[in-house]
Amino acid sequence: MTPMTEMPQIEPATIVGTFAAIASTLSFAPQAWKIIKSRRTHDISAGMYALTVFGFACWTTYGALLGQWPLIIPNSICLLMAAFILTMKLLPRAKKEKVAEILDPES
Secondary structure, eight states, rough: OOOOOOOOOOOOOHHHHHHHHHHHHHHTHHHHHHHHHOOOTTTOOOOOOOOHHHHHHHHHHHHHHHTTTTHHHHHHHHHHHHHOOOOOHSSSSHHHHHHHHHHHOOO
């Protein structure tokens, strides 16, 4: 008879960190999609998104310096999403329309 191998225990911090990474990453998708669909960014704060982009760039760099993929991956995705929103905010209307048309030609 062979002994059954034990399943490794998942640490509570790993579970919470995974949910935090997923929630943080997904939180930008509704705003980005709304911008693509409506082509409007009037009510979005450029200053807030500039700080958010800077923060995610710092977290990504921090993760890279530590070699910690659980910090690098979600923060890189959040950086890209926040940078997209900021870019759409700062683009002139005509260019914003072109980007949105490429991403959602049906609208």
